[in-house]
Amino acid sequence: GKWGSANPGSQNAPVVIALLAISVLLYLFMGLAEGNTQLGRHWLLFVDPYLPRINSVWQSIVQGEVWRIWTPILLHGNMLHIVFNALWMYSLGGQMEDRRGSLYFVMFVLITGAVSNIGQAVIEGPFFLGLSGVGYAVFGYLWIRGKLGRMDLALTQGTLVTGLAFLVLCILRDVPLLTPLLGGVIPPVANAAHVAGLLSGMLLAWIDAKIWEK
Numbered sequence: 345g346k347w348g349s350a351n352p353g354s355q356n357a358p359v360v361i362a363l364l365a366i367s368v369l370l371y372l373f374m375g376l377a378e379g380n381t382q383l384g385r386h387w388l389l390f391v392d393p394y395l396p397r398i399n400s401v402w403q404s405i406v407q408g409e410v411w412r413i414w415t416p417i418l419l420h421g422n423m424l425h426i427v428f429n430a431l432w433m434y435s436l437g438g439q440m441e442d443r444r445g446s447l448y449f450v451m452f453v454l455i456t457g458a459v460s461n462i463g464q465a466v467i468e469g470p471f472f473l474g475l476s477g478v479g480y481a482v483f484g485y486l487w488i489r490g491k492l493g494r495m496d497l498a499l500t501q502g503t504l505v506t507g508l509a510f511l512v513l514c515i516l517r518d519v520p521l522l523t524p525l526l527g528g529v530i531p532p533v534a535n536a537a538h539v540a541g542l543l544s545g546m547l548l549a550w551i552d553a554k555i556w557e558k
Contacts, residue, residue: 357438359446359453364430367418367475371426374419388415390461390470401470414457419473429475436482436503443497444552456481456544463540477537483507484545485552492553511538 374384385393390412391404405412420426441449460477483499490498499507514533517526 355438355442357434357441357446357449359449360433360437360441363418363437363453363475364433367420367426367430370418371420371423384419388412388419389473390416390465393471398470401465413461414454416461416473417453417457417475417478420475421473425474429479432479433475433482436479436486436499440482440486440497443494452481452485452545452548453478455548456541459544460534460537460541464534464537467536468534472534472537474534474537477534477541479541480507480511480538481541481545481548484542485549488546488549489553492549494553494556511542514538 370384370388374381382394388411391398391401392409395403400406420429437449440452444452457478460481461472464472464477483503486497486499487504513526513530515535516522517530517532518535
């Protein structure tokens, strides 16, 4: 059935649970001491922030540290950030993994995590963190896949409206004329990652539908 009608406890979603567990453990580890925070940023952000000089967003990756393409999705800035992403990913990502299988979901996370992180790094800069780019990829996938015949992979209307409204409000928050109005209500977010994730998820849903229908 559509999201919200099934019992979340019945979902088989080990990859989602592993992603969330690693994110929580990293958050707790980095919160224990300033040295831990620096260690996490040093190794897991898109570019090492402690380099003597940063000339390019690709600087650490071209030196062989390719894991940085994905690892920012495991980092979170505060408790609200990680709770919001965990709820979003467990409900929507859990539904998707349960219906499409864990192997497919791993590949989906690798593709959309890379797309959303690269989009954010190139458009807004390399210092960002969070799982919400992948979250919006899952959202986009379920939105389009439901429209293309898989009702067990569909979003409810309320979820669709809420997700799109939040996306638009976050983008409007960064418009200079509106920042004084919305800045106190909406925290800064990785808008480029959200949009890149959404579009990549929608595209993968379309590709999936064409393969599935054949």
